[in-house]
Amino acid sequence: xxxxxxxxxxxxxxxxxxxxxxxxxxxxxxxxxxxxxxxxxxxxxxxxxxxxxxxxxxxxxxxxxxxxxxxxxxxxxxxxxxxxxxxxxxxxxxxxxxxxxxxxxxxxxxxxxxxxxxxxxxxxxxxxxxxxxxxxxxxxxxxxxxxxxxxxxxxxxxxxxxxxxxxxxxxxxxxxxxxxxxxxxxxxxxxxxxxxxxxxxxxxxxxxxxxxxxxxxxxxxxxxxxxxxxxxxxxxxxxxxxxxxxxxxxxxxxxxxxxxxxxxxxxxxxxxxxxxxxxxxxxxxxxxxxxxxxxxxxxxxxxxxxxxxxxxxxxxxxxxxxxxxxxxxxxxxxxxxxxxxxxxxxxxxxxxxxxxxxxxxxxxxxxxxxxxxxxxxxxxxxxxxxxxxxxxxxxxxxxxxxxxxxxxxxxx
Numbered sequence: 001x002x003x004x005x006x007x008x009x010x011x012x013x014x015x016x017x018x019x020x021x022x023x024x025x026x027x028x029x030x031x032x033x034x035x036x037x038x039x040x041x042x043x044x045x046x047x048x049x050x051x052x053x054x055x056x057x058x059x060x061x062x063x064x065x066x067x068x069x070x071x072x073x074x075x076x077x078x079x080x081x082x083x084x085x086x087x088x089x090x091x092x093x094x095x096x097x098x099x100x101x102x103x104x105x106x107x108x109x110x111x112x113x114x115x116x117x118x119x120x121x122x123x124x125x126x127x128x129x130x131x132x133x134x135x136x137x138x139x140x141x142x143x144x145x146x147x148x149x150x151x152x153x154x155x156x157x158x159x160x161x162x163x164x165x166x167x168x169x170x171x172x173x174x175x176x177x178x179x180x181x182x183x184x185x186x187x188x189x190x191x192x193x194x195x196x197x198x199x200x201x202x203x204x205x206x207x208x209x210x211x212x213x214x215x216x217x218x219x220x221x222x223x224x225x226x227x228x229x230x231x232x233x234x235x236x237x238x239x240x241x242x243x244x245x246x247x248x249x250x251x252x253x254x255x256x257x258x259x260x261x262x263x264x265x266x267x268x269x270x271x272x273x274x275x276x277x278x279x280x281x282x283x284x285x286x287x288x289x290x291x292x293x294x295x296x297x298x299x300x301x302x303x304x305x306x307x308x309x310x311x312x313x314x315x316x317x318x319x320x321x322x323x324x325x326x327x328x329x330x331x332x333x334x335x336x337x338x339x340x341x342x343x344x345x346x347x348x349x350x351x352x353x354x355x356x357x358x359x360x361x362x363x364x365x366x367x368x369x370x371x372x373x374x375x376x377x378x379x380x381x382x383x384x385x386x387x388x389x390x391x392x393x394x395x396x397x398x399x400x401x402x403x404x405x406x407x408x409x410x411x412x
Contacts, residue, residue: 011276012029012228013149014224015030016242019154030151032268032270034150036148038201039212040146043135044107045170048110052087053164060087063087065105066081066108076102092176104138118135132263145316145321150227174191188233193236198214199213206273208273210229275305286343290328291330291372293345294369295341298314298341298362301338308329317357327342343367
């Protein structure tokens with residue numbers, strides 16, 4: 001622990017630092033793994049900023065919206081497939097409103113595909129020394145392998161602020177204007193704390209409420225990373241408390257961000273906030289129609305929560321980080337429990353994966369296509385109905401009310 005001991009108000013790690021010097025003012029578990037959610041978009045923006053600087057992309061460049069981008073869940077702008085948006089608009093939507101569809105629009109334009117862009121994200125993370133981070137997508141929607149640490153995010157935020165001051169306005173912009181609509185910046189600290197001037201929020205049920213926040217007082221800028229807060233209000237209150245405390249501290253010798261050790265990826269499984277924050281959202285179970293190909297199983301479990309934890313742990317191991325296929329929890333027929341598995345592989349991939357897991361002394365069994373087909377046939381209702389969650393809101397979104405039927409006009 002560095003600095004003062006924080007009260008037990010955040011489930012996840014916290015970190016207060018000086019982005020100009022990368023000095024640590026205080027921290028709690030800053031090297032522990034956590035699910036980043038939409039603060040992932042800082043890395044997406046960093047790569048786009050680099051491409052703007054090199055001339056590979058231009059702010060007024062028009063980008064098409066693909067079916068894949070359009071299909072991303074909220075938060076999103078909802079631009080129709082085939083329409084175009086400028087890089088400038090997409091960046092505003094990404095960093096002000098945290099639009100998941102615009103993250104995919106930018107990534108596809110920059111790299112041609114999401115897997116290629118994710119590989120570029122991971123390459124940049126390695127260059128920056130973000131040793132506890134691994135990215136699977138550009139918007140931060142949950143994947144058990146998509147992880148980071150408060151330390152790594154602080155290094156990324158410091159790098160963006162140092163290398164691209166000309167794009168500071170994207171992080172402090174109060175709202176995104178779309179015609180007469182004003183979509184307010186998701187970072188409500190900008191409205192709560194007069195010194196606040198950036199930078200990015202994040203939320204999925206698994207991560208809780210995350211925030212990277214910057215503030216400037218008398219020309220001195222500080223930044224805070226909050227992971228796993230209980231609500232949107234909680235994360236900004238905690239950030240304000242940390243930043244206010246930081247400004248009151250006298251200058252003193254401090255350690256650097258890079259000196260904080262990251263827990264080895266896969267060493268511990270990140271906490272999952274779903275049960276605490278999204279009680280009506282069950283563990284996502286595989287749909288019968290999605291099962292196919294060869295695959296592997298990490299064992300059968302009595303309940304879905306235990307199977308989910310086993311899956312998350314296995315996917316974070318060295319054998320799981322780059323494993324192709326679809327990971328998930330499967331409800332087994334005849335009330336036989338739940339399986340943690342990966343499918344949509346081919347036979348050689350499945351056999352090689354299990355060989356690697358066995359070398360790690362982890363359980364693994366190759367599953368042929370016939371077994372998946374049998375499970376799907378015996379338990380066609382594998383998946384529970386999905387629960388809609390606003391990825392940046394404070395609460396689980398309620399279903400939209402049904403539109404009442406139009407009243408028939410009376411004939412005169």
